[in-house]
Amino acid sequence: MTAISATHLSKSFGHYHVLQNISIEIAQGECFALFGPNGSGKTTLLKIFATLQRPTSGHMAILGHDGSQGKEEIRASLMFLAHGSHLYEDLNAIENLQFALSLRGLSPSDHEIKVALDRVAIGAFSEMKVRNFSAGMKKRLALAKATLAQPQVLLLDEPFSALDTAGMEIMQNYIREVVHRQGTVLMSTHDSDKTRAIAHRAGIIRKGHLEPYDIGTSPDYGLS
Amino acid sequence: MIHKAIRRIQRLKGWFGGGAALCIFAGLYLGLIDSPPDYYQGEVVRIMYVHVPLAHTALFAYTVLFGGSVWYLWKRDPIVDNMCHACAALSAIFTALALATGMIWGKPTWNTWWTWDARLTSFIVLLLILIGYLMLRTFIDDPEKEARYAAVLAILGFVDLPIIHFSVEWWRTLHQPQSFSIRGVSISSGLLVPLFCMSVGMSLLFSYMLMVRTQLLYLTHLLHAKKGRLLSQFHLSKADS
């Protein structure tokens, strides 16, 4: 079944037309990489799929739920790891996870939280206030949030920025895991090298239009 | 391509304008020249023929703004948003004029410019709400957000208006036993006809100005959108080369 679909999607901010007539279908269990120069509208497209922005014209649907009518259902099954970490500086790592997941209707046990934090290698900092985290640590904590929420659709805005080599590997493995359980991943990125091994397809936004983009994808899903 | 409502406006606005002119001239003649002066206030009472219709029209305009805002949040039609924007500016103008004529009436009658009269005070609050609305629109860049937030403010303000009026009126009766109400003029039938004429005329004038301004705003936005499309294409093609 189609996980993410857009039909003649356009978005303009006043007089500036960012996205024009974008149509795409991404199936369940697929990983799609979105390329494009700075300011091309990658983040805007992701925000429209995340229901944060309303398209100027056209439709979008996530897992069959329409973008304008089924917002709550979409938000329950989707997770967006954006540029901002969505973390509260005065809470510590554990509290941030508890808060974010409770708002989604989940209540993870202490053990599950510990496992998730260890998995992204910040288990030692679980009681530390996020104010003292580095940018990379915040990105890892956001990833831990996703591992606990287990969304069916995952949107990533430049997931590899601010991460060190170890962090990038953790991110790649997590994306593989999501695809493996038939989840769908849509990510915007600048880095063809890192994406080659995990993306099934790629596209590029040029002049507001979405075109297929060949980066020599050779998704490696043999390993678990 | 031009919205069909705009075509309708272009056809009808002449009638509204003409009707407004007719009613206002008739009302002014009847009120300023033909009707008798008031027993207590003398000739000064004639300003009532301008002040009261202005006040009614300002409230009518605000009701239209409320209706348009609800309609916009429901249907999200951009031309309705243009109408709301035009309506708010006109409503502010009529409110300010109502206040000015109220003050001009007050000076010779009670020898003060400002009396904290219930109606004048609630009108000042209404004017502040409208100015806030217009400022809000200036400070938002995204037109969709601008329309949505402005509609929220207009709806809240409209619901608040009767509460503001009552609270101010209670406050006045508490601190000013003798009513400085501008309604302290005995209305006889001789005064009603010009008053009615002027009220209808002012409402028609407001409707006419609303149509013209909505049309202007709509066409301006259309022009900007076209310009934006051309500019976007130009810049993006330059970026390629």
Add this chain to the structure above:
Amino acid sequence: MAFLKVVQWIVWKDLVTEIRSRETISSMVFFALIVILIFSFSFSMNQQAAQEVIAGIIWVAFAFTGIIGLGKSFSSELQNDCLESLQMVPAPKGAIFLGKVTANFAFIFVVEILLFPMFVIFFNLDVIEEIPILLLIFFLATIGLSAVGTLFSALTVQIRAREVMLPILLLPLVVPVMIAAVEATKGALHGDPFSLYRQWVELLSIFDVVFTVVSFWLFEFVMDS
């Protein structure tokens, strides 16, 4: 129930953040103290004159202090784009509204409780018997301020000139709350029988009910596109 859980967690988050950072309440209290001092210098008063204006001074101080707290309510969410994450919560936006209103109400009410003894001391007020009714007036007026204020805090946080637009938009709309609160407080401080200023307390209650409901309903349009 998912709705109530969201409300609870939002309140928890705001309270814990405030307890740890101590930013909001302390700045509100000190700001209000400065306002009180400036009023004292501006009005050289004898006991008689003080009785007339004190209610007004109290509510001017509370209103401007409240605006500071209300502004921080949503501007604190701008850090790390947390406002985005609130927009993506799979629950009705009204739950977030109620959570925020509750937290804002708590902050403003605490500040009012902390400040009122200062007023009593500085202006020599004799109010022991009236404390319960004064608390009721503070409670009702603060609900009204918080409900409309939270809506406008969310609205102005995403626009230019946000710090100045919040008072410009909020204050004309809460004129009934200010009038009613001042008149009721004046009556209570004066020791008048309740029946004399009861209409103002009723007006506050009506305003609270109407505006909490309307703001609750309109919040959806502010948070969602």
